[in-house]
Amino acid sequence: MTENPSHLPPSGPFLSRREALQATAAAAALATWPSASEAETSAAPAGAGTSAAAVPAVTLTMTVNGRAHTLTIDPRQSILDVLRETLNLTGTKKGCNQGACGACTVLVDGRRIVSCLTLAAMHDGSRIETIEGLEKDGALRPLQEAFVEHEGLQCGFCTPGQIMSGLGCIAEGHAGSPEEIRFWMSGNICRCGAYPGIVAAVADAAGRM
Structure with a gap:
């Protein structure tokens, strides 16, 4: 009697339903996986392989504390960075x-500014005054003396900015x-909280000046 073919085991390797699904999922994942060259290309930063365009330097003249300086600088530099890093x-x-x-x-040019946000390249020909330029022949300015007398400082980190801002505040008539004074000096923060002495010093110096 001939055996019914439908009852014969299938020829070749047999896959269960679970194995078939796993194999299909693996094949799909492999198909979407980038090749090594594609992965390297996608991982490379934009513009890789090409040198960044150099920013041309600019030359300008500034008078800082009464002394003229001709400087060649990066146009992205702030006045603060030029003062600290170039002029020391x-x-x-x-x-x-x-x-x-x-x-x-x-x-x-007589006006107070925050130098960290001010591009030096925009101030060719300007007159800049910093804390180093206040003392003349060993004599302090009245505002500097008032800061000492009224104890308008503690750690001293903010003091140069406080004094320069105080000079501007007085010159502006504020x-x-x-x-x-508190209103017009509100842009200057003292983390030590020496505000009473700062206000008293500016008021005292305004009377002297």
């Missing part, structure tokens, strides 16, 4: 470097009262 005038402090604390305040 480190009295002006880099605090937040975001224009929020006032530690880097200097006077540019030192008529403690309330006015």
Whole structure:
């Protein structure tokens, strides 16, 4: 009697349903996996293989604390960085470097600015005054003396910016009262909390000046 073919075991390797599904999933994953060359290409940073375009330097002249300087600088440099890194005038402090604390305040053409946010390339021909330029022949400015007398400092990190801002505040005519001084000096932060002495010093110096 001939055996019914439908009852014969299948020829060749036999795959269960689970094995078949696993094999299908593996094949699909392999098909979408990038080749080694594709992976290297996608991992490479944009612009890789090409040198970054150099930023051309600019030449400008600044008068800093009464002394003229002709400088060749990166146009992306701030006044703060030029003062500290090129001219070695480190009295002006880099605090937040975001224009929020006032530690880097200097006077540019008589106006107070936060030098960390001010591009030096935009101030060709400007007159800049920093904390180093205040003392003359060993004599302090009235505001500097007032800061000492009224203890308007503790750690001293913010003091250069406070003094330069105080000079600007007085020159602008905004030192008529403690309330006015507090308002117009609010951009200068003292993390030690020496505000009463700072306000008293600016008020005292305004009277002397």
